[in-house]
Amino acid sequence: MAKNALRNFYSVIPAGGIGSRLWPLSRADAPKFLHDLTGSGSTLLRATWDRLAPLSGADRIMVVTGRAHRAAVEGQLPEITDHNVVLESEPRDSSAAIGLAAAILHQREPDVIMGSFAADHVIGDQRGFRRAVTEAVAAAEAGYIATIGITPTEPAIGFGYIRCDGALDIPGAPNAVLAESFVEKPDLEQARAYLDDGNYLWNAGMFIARASVLLDQLGRSRPELLASITELAEAWDTDRRGAAVDAIWPGLEKIAIDYTVAEPAAAAGRLAVIPGDFDWDDIGDFGAIAKLHSGGRKSDLAILGENARVLADTSSGVVISQTGRLISLIGVTDIVVVDTPDALLVTTSQNAQRVKAVVDALKLSGRTDVL
Amino acid sequence: MAKNALRNFYSVIPAGGIGSRLWPLSRADAPKFLHDLTGSGSTLLRATWDRLAPLSGADRIMVVTGRAHRAAVEGQLPEITDHNVVLESEPRDSSAAIGLAAAILHQREPDVIMGSFAADHVIGDQRGFRRAVTEAVAAAEAGYIATIGITPTEPAIGFGYIRCDGALDIPGAPNAVLAESFVEKPDLEQARAYLDDGNYLWNAGMFIARASVLLDQLGRSRPELLASITELAEAWDTDRRGAAVDAIWPGLEKIAIDYTVAEPAAAAGRLAVIPGDFDWDDIGDFGAIAKLHSGGRKSDLAILGENARVLADTSSGVVISQTGRLISLIGVTDIVVVDTPDALLVTTSQNAQRVKAVVDALKLSGRTDVL
Numbered sequence: 001m002a003k004n005a006l007r008n009f010y011s012v013i014p015a016g017g018i019g020s021r022l023w024p025l026s027r028a029d030a031p032k033f034l035h036d037l038t039g040s041g042s043t044l045l046r047a048t049w050d051r052l053a054p055l056s057g058a059d060r061i062m063v064v065t066g067r068a069h070r071a072a073v074e075g076q077l078p079e080i081t082d083h084n085v086v087l088e089s090e091p092r093d094s095s096a097a098i099g100l101a102a103a104i105l106h107q108r109e110p111d112v113i114m115g116s117f118a119a120d121h122v123i124g125d126q127r128g129f130r131r132a133v134t135e136a137v138a139a140a141e142a143g144y145i146a147t148i149g150i151t152p153t154e155p156a157i158g159f160g161y162i163r164c165d166g167a168l169d170i171p172g173a174p175n176a177v178l179a180e181s182f183v184e185k186p187d188l189e190q191a192r193a194y195l196d197d198g199n200y201l202w203n204a205g206m207f208i209a210r211a212s213v214l215l216d217q218l219g220r221s222r223p224e225l226l227a228s229i230t231e232l233a234e235a236w237d238t239d240r241r242g243a244a245v246d247a248i249w250p251g252l253e254k255i256a257i258d259y260t261v262a263e264p265a266a267a268a269g270r271l272a273v274i275p276g277d278f279d280w281d282d283i284g285d286f287g288a289i290a291k292l293h294s295g296g297r298k299s300d301l302a303i304l305g306e307n308a309r310v311l312a313d314t315s316s317g318v319v320i321s322q323t324g325r326l327i328s329l330i331g332v333t334d335i336v337v338v339d340t341p342d343a344l345l346v347t348t349s350q351n352a353q354r355v356k357a358v359v360d361a362l363k364l365s366g367r368t369d370v371l
Numbered sequence: 372m373a374k375n376a377l378r379n380f381y382s383v384i385p386a387g388g389i390g391s392r393l394w395p396l397s398r399a400d401a402p403k404f405l406h407d408l409t410g411s412g413s414t415l416l417r418a419t420w421d422r423l424a425p426l427s428g429a430d431r432i433m434v435v436t437g438r439a440h441r442a443a444v445e446g447q448l449p450e451i452t453d454h455n456v457v458l459e460s461e462p463r464d465s466s467a468a469i470g471l472a473a474a475i476l477h478q479r480e481p482d483v484i485m486g487s488f489a490a491d492h493v494i495g496d497q498r499g500f501r502r503a504v505t506e507a508v509a510a511a512e513a514g515y516i517a518t519i520g521i522t523p524t525e526p527a528i529g530f531g532y533i534r535c536d537g538a539l540d541i542p543g544a545p546n547a548v549l550a551e552s553f554v555e556k557p558d559l560e561q562a563r564a565y566l567d568d569g570n571y572l573w574n575a576g577m578f579i580a581r582a583s584v585l586l587d588q589l590g591r592s593r594p595e596l597l598a599s600i601t602e603l604a605e606a607w608d609t610d611r612r613g614a615a616v617d618a619i620w621p622g623l624e625k626i627a628i629d630y631t632v633a634e635p636a637a638a639a640g641r642l643a644v645i646p647g648d649f650d651w652d653d654i655g656d657f658g659a660i661a662k663l664h665s666g667g668r669k670s671d672l673a674i675l676g677e678n679a680r681v682l683a684d685t686s687s688g689v690v691i692s693q694t695g696r697l698i699s700l701i702g703v704t705d706i707v708v709v710d711t712p713d714a715l716l717v718t719t720s721q722n723a724q725r726v727k728a729v730v731d732a733l734k735l736s737g738r739t740d741v742l
Contacts (some may be wrong), residue, residue: 012518024699059482311729326714326741328395328729332706337715343697344710346717351702358682358699367680370697 004054006137009171010211011052014094015045015065015073017121020359021285021352024343025320028371033119037283038292039304044120044283051126055133062086062105062131089249094257095225096249098207099218101315103233106177115138115208116257121282122292124298127276131309135274136208137171143218144272145209146264146314147179149201150280155191158260158284158353160184160203162266182263201273202269204280207262214261217270221260229355254300285335287349290318297362301329305339317349343370373396375425377508379484381582382423383472385465386416386436386444386490390494391730392723395714396691399742404490405443408654409663410675415491415654417447422497423488426504433457433476434490435468460620464548465628467594467620469578470589474604484511486579487628492653493663499649506645507579509543515643516580516588516636518550520572521651526562529655529724531574531629533554535595535644550642553634572644578633588641592631593679596624618738658705658720661689672700688720714741 019032026032033045040047045063052061058079064074064086074080085099100248105112115133123129129278132148139146149162165180182203188195194200207214219226228248235244265271281288293302303310312319312329319327320338327339336352338345347355362371390396390403392485397403404416411418416434423432429450436444445451457472469487476483494500503519510517520533536551545694551575557565565571578585590597599619606615636642652659664673674681676692683690683700690698691709698710707723709716718726733742 025699098481109695244597311732313725325712326733326738328714328716328718330716330725330729331716332703332717332719335703335717337717339715341696343699343701344708344715346703346706346708347699347701354684354701357684358701361682362697367697 003136004055005060006055006113006134008109008111008141009056009060010105010109010112010114011056011061011135012098012105012114012116013045013048013052013063013065013119014101014116015069016088016091016094016097017120019120020356022283022289023355023359024340024345024370025032025322025338029068031069031120034076036071037304038122039302043076044122045073048117048119048121048156049077051123051129052115055130056115058161059084059330062101065119066091068268072287089245089352091248091254092252093254095222095255095260096229096252098257099215099229099260100232102211102214103229104320106215109237110212113137113208114211114214115206117206118204118282121204121280121303122219123278123280124277130277132274132276132278133208135173135175136206136272138177139168139170139272139274140209140213142170142173142272143210143213143270144168144170144176145207145261145270146173146176146272146274147208147262148206148276149179149273150204150278152195152200152202152275153279155188155189155195156202157185158288159190159282160244161186161194162203162273164199164201164275170272170354173272173274175275176272177275178269179266179273181266201275202280203258204276205258207257217261217265217268221264222255223263224255225255225260228252228279230234233282236328281338285355286318286320286338286347286354287352289315289320290334290336290349293318375428376428376431377484377505378515379480379482380427380431380508381476381483381485382427382432383469383476383485383487384416384419384432384434384490385468385472385487386434386440387459387462387465387468388491390491391727393654394730395711395716395741396693396709396724400439402440402442403654404518405447406438408660408675409493410673414447414613415493416444416704419488419490419492420448422494422500426501427486430455431697433472435459435472436490437462452575461548461617461626463620464625466589466593466631467600467623467625469628470586470596470600470631472580472604473585473589475599475607477586477605477609483582484508484579485582485585486511486577488577489575491655492575492651494649494651496649499647503645503647506544506546507577507643510539510541510547510643510645511584513544513643514539514584514641515539515541515547516578516584516632516641517544517547517643517645518579518633519575519577519647520550520644521575521647521649523566523571523573524650526559526566527573528556528559528562529659530653532565532571533574533644535570535572535646537710539643541643544643544645545656546646547643548646549640550637550644552637553629572646573651574629575647576629576651578628584641585699588632588636588639589628592635593624593626594638596626596631599623622739656723656726657689657691657709657718658723661687661692661705661707661720
């Protein structure tokens with residue numbers, strides 16, 4: 001165990017989603033987590049790994065990803081061992097992905113506390129993050145399923161929220177509160193009300209729990225899914241793994257863990273929330289990238305891309321260049337330009353959420369060559 | 372002489388300007404006149420030729436162009452003979468280009484009436500154009516330098532204007548009026564006043580005159596320039612042409628024919644204007660292309676490019692695609708996107724005039740690879 005690592009703690013990184021709202025940057029073969037969207041020089045996946053390594057130890061980080069991304073993931077994480085790579089033969093959503101990781105870890109270490117963290121989020125304040133995870137692990141030790149809820153800084157409409165209830169009294173987790181319920185992405189009016197109310201935190205999709213507790217909760221809402229992943233996990237570290245994956249994985253129900261674990265746990269009073277006062281973003285669209293790079297100011301044009309050549313009188317928005325072509329912007333404010341070898345996107349920060357509609361339209365029309 | 376061709380008439384097409392406001396479509400090696408901006412399938416140069424052939428005969432159209440464009444011009448005009456190609460070793464502006472054409476034609480045919488028409492303008496109504504040129508040739512026969520002034524349909528700020536005076540009494544030119552003066556591109560308030568006034572026509576840069584009259588007018592304002600081009604013209608159809616070009620051409624004054632011929636002729640009461648009631652555009656910027664394709668409506672997105680793949684919820688503006696890449700536009704109205712292999716422009720119709728500033732900035736910074 002690495003120095004200062006949390007006892008019994010194991011990190012899990014589900015690296016699955018493509019990030020359709022970041023098309024044409026994010027693609028089936030180049031999903032969001034494989035991009036450096038912060039200009040730090042690290043991909044989001046690598047940055048997530050580096051953030052978790054001090055908490056669990058670098059040898060205790062499991063990545064769940066698609067077979068197609070194996071090489072790219074191992075390229076980003078050269079220190080990862082096969083032991084810590086769980087490959088999906090096809091996407092079955094987060095209940096299956098995180099549930100299987102939990103079941104494998106539980107099989108190996110019955111007392112393990114796992115923390116699941118998306119591969120494609122951005123956190124600036126590493127100390128704040130570590131402090132919150134440490135409290136979350138304490139809550140997990142106390143038997144809760146814990147999540148970290150981010151203190152809102154604005155009435156965001158792109159995130160889901162967690163409505164919090166009274167304080168919990170958990171040793172080592174002085175800030176823990178009980179989750180009352182999860183609420184979907186609100187409209188602006190609702191979001192403002194949530195901000196004023198003060199009891200709503202952003203749902204950052206982080207889940208920390210004993211693997212056994214998480215599996216128990218999953219089994220209450222989806223007993224068949226639990227039975228299947230338990231069977232798969234039992235075969236995992238044996239020579240029956242391949243056959244079990246082929247037989248079981250494609251039949252698993254596709255459903256987000258929010259519905260099978262988080263919401264039922266909240267309803268049952270078993271979900272603890274650690275408020276996180278650190279900066280966090282899921283970079284859900286290009287507007288978020290623009291904001292990230294301008295540091296909240298409205299006056300900076302964010303430019304991403306190693307060989308970007310941009311000539312602009314435009315002082316806001318974001319340009320992502322993958323081609324090295326000269327990009328010239330005249331009189332267009334708050335613009336989003338994503339320049340890739342086979343597809344070009346032009347939109348604005350305000351319309352950035354609508355990028356997914358383009359991806360849907362391309363799918364419908366069969367133009368999948370650029371997806 | 373072709374059937375129905377005008378007597379003694381010779382067309383001249385100066386094919387020189389790059390069209391900097393249409394960068395990155397127009398380049399030093401692919402100037403505006405070599406592009407199909409109307410979606411007709413013809414380049415502007417070819418369309419100009421086809422418009423003039425019935426007036427002068429196809430064997431009586433002279434093209435003045437840069438050496439670098441010879442192959443492209445001959446590719447567009449396979450029927451042109453060397454006799455009708457005047458190659459500039461370097462650009463010396465329109466007084467030299469049109470003056471040399473006049474001097475060569477005058478050397479060959481002392482009575483020739485020449486008409487000079489830009490290679491990169493668009494005219495839809497061919498009958499209206501022919502009617503106006505026929506009157507202009509009649510005015511030229513009567514000793515005037517004639518121009519065709521376009522009846523304004525809106526308070527355009529992208530064109531120069533001709534202020535007209537009283538009617539002239541010229542046989543065969545019943546609509547001819549005297550030009551009082553030329554006025555530079557106005558601001559919107561001035562342009563509105565011109566439109567209300569009714570005596571202002573758009574300057575379409577068409578000049579029709581006996582070559583001898585045009586040369587005489589040039590000699591009054593620029594005697595040295597006239598002497599030089601006369602010397603060059605005398606050598607033109609001899610084996611001394613090459614040496615004369617090398618010796619004389621680079622030293623010619625660079626000045627637009629507006630200043631050396633048109634304005635002095637107007638001031639001297641020698642400039643006749645034939646009002647042209649046909650549609651005309653010099654397609655000075657991408658806004659003009661958008662307008663041309665929408666037929667004046669604000670609701671159409673113009674798409675140009677053989678292999679254009681555009682997915683847009685945008686209903687106004689223009690997309691020019693040279694790459695075959697998928698271009699996706701979301702929530703951007705009145706947008707201009709020009710997608711070329713090495714340079715991308717994103718602007719709006721309203722800002723289209725400012726494209727030239729980008730070209731100037733690129734020149735200043737030495738990034739001439741994309742010019």
